[in-house]
Amino acid sequence: MHKIVVLGAGYAGLTAAVSLAGRTRRPGSPRCRITVVSAAERFTERLRLHQVASGEQLADLEIPDLLAGTGVEFVRGWVTALDAGARTVRIDDEVTLSYDTLVYALGALADTDAVPGAGDHAYTLDSAHDAVLLSQRLAALDGGTVAVCGSGLTGVETAAEIAEQRPGLRVVLLGRREPGASMGPAARAYLAGALDRLGVRVRGDVEIVKIRPDAVELAGGESVPADLVVWTSGVRVSPLPAAAGLTVDERGRIVTDPALRSVSHPDVYAVGDAAAIRQAYGVMHGTCQSGMPTGVHAAASIMRELAGKQPRPFRFGYFHAPLSLGRRDAVVQFVHPDDTPTRFHLTGRRAVWYKETVSSAPWPGFARTFRAPVSGMLAWRRGGRYTR
Numbered sequence: 001m002h003k004i005v006v007l008g009a010g011y012a013g014l015t016a017a018v019s020l021a022g023r024t025r026r027p028g029s030p031r032c033r034i035t036v037v038s039a040a041e042r043f044t045e046r047l048r049l050h051q052v053a054s055g056e057q058l059a060d061l062e063i064p065d066l067l068a069g070t071g072v073e074f075v076r077g078w079v080t081a082l083d084a085g086a087r088t089v090r091i092d093d094e095v096t097l098s099y100d101t102l103v104y105a106l107g108a109l110a111d112t113d114a115v116p117g118a119g120d121h122a123y124t125l126d127s128a129h130d131a132v133l134l135s136q137r138l139a140a141l142d143g144g145t146v147a148v149c150g151s152g153l154t155g156v157e158t159a160a161e162i163a164e165q166r167p168g169l170r171v172v173l174l175g176r177r178e179p180g181a182s183m184g185p186a187a188r189a190y191l192a193g194a195l196d197r198l199g200v201r202v203r204g205d206v207e208i209v210k211i212r213p214d215a216v217e218l219a220g221g222e223s224v225p226a227d228l229v230v231w232t233s234g235v236r237v238s239p240l241p242a243a244a245g246l247t248v249d250e251r252g253r254i255v256t257d258p259a260l261r262s263v264s265h266p267d268v269y270a271v272g273d274a275a276a277i278r279q280a281y282g283v284m285h286g287t288c289q290s291g292m293p294t295g296v297h298a299a300a301s302i303m304r305e306l307a308g309k310q311p312r313p314f315r316f317g318y319f320h321a322p323l324s325l326g327r328r329d330a331v332v333q334f335v336h337p338d339d340t341p342t343r344f345h346l347t348g349r350r351a352v353w354y355k356e357t358v359s360s361a362p363w364p365g366f367a368r369t370f371r372a373p374v375s376g377m378l379a380w381r382r383g384g385r386y387t388r
């Protein structure tokens, strides 16, 4: 019995687990015991956390229900240590699980260490709990200013959502770059118009140097008063892999070989936001679009290794950048495999429909991936083409 432990039941971890389970039920497959460990029993739809922050209730997706019938064991708990030599993980400092193969999928967080005060005074969208705390604080605000720090896609979605749901609040979006900087000119112009219509004040050329309880300090001495600060910028990961001696990049993500194995510990696969995966165009950045195919590919590679074959290299190309602008508007930029914009984009109602369709695709997709791991794999890759 080969023991496979998957750490993290987010988009990448759950995809890996159900894909493994689907492959192991084929006739002649090696016997495997698959265990998934995650902090919460409820599946966190991370890409909808800005909706939670502005007061929306999401569907209650319980991980044990999503895993029902797959044979995957679910362990609820916080991973507190990894011993890559002994091949064990500690859960809640109480339970030890041993593995033959580990799939590491603990995701990433916004980097609140980037500037002083962010960790102490800013709210984040790092977990469902954080999003609920933010929604409660927003609900308690009767007027005032919300400063959203980080003008990347998460910052834009958050600012737009808050501005639409709470028109009585002033929302200011602060960042180094113009919102939608990676989009084409037409999509970028649409985005700027939408933020303007929602009343979001954009400062897309500022350097944030400090967060105070009542203000955001900018380089040059300017201070932006704020009753509430949301931090969405940067990438920070758990220190567990580095502490265990795995090779990590400058952000702490596990550096993988082309098959998604840790370069230092090949019995550890790394997927999703927690992995530093190099492609021809550079190191991939974290999205569901790319994270789910990494889970499918890790499952396929593990099964190939167990069958005595070489795992294949993972190749991925991006397909789209869908961005919600509140509940009634959106913009979708279609991209080349290297994530540079194509000429095509969607706006308005068609974009809202498109964004909603891709946001709700993952969880029915888990069941599909289990029933038909190969076609499921192709389906995920439609959301992110192979690069040539």
Ligand SMILES: Cc1cc2nc3c(=O)[nH]c(=O)nc-3n(C[C@H](O)[C@H](O)[C@H](O)COP(=O)(O)OP(=O)(O)OC[C@H]3O[C@@H](n4cnc5c(N)ncnc54)[C@H](O)[C@@H]3O)c2cc1C
Pocket (backbone or CB within 6 Å): 007, 008, 009, 010, 011, 012, 013, 037, 038, 039, 040, 044, 046, 047, 048, 049, 050, 077, 078, 079, 080, 105, 106, 107, 108, 125, 126, 154, 157, 238, 271, 272, 273, 274, 286, 287, 288, 289, 290, 291, 322, 323
């Ligand atoms: C507001 C917002 C909007 C986004 N919008 C989009 C979008 O439109 N499209 C897109 O492609 N991407 C989007 N993203 C990014 C996307 O959500 C992430 O890339 C994706 O969630 C990464 O998947 P993952 O499985 O690697 O990590 P996660 O989904 O974060 O899953 C990691 C899991 O591990 C658990 N965990 C972490 N540490 C521990 C521990 N020590 N012990 C136990 N459990 C632990 C966590 O609880 C979590 O369940 C958005 C992100 C945010 C915050």
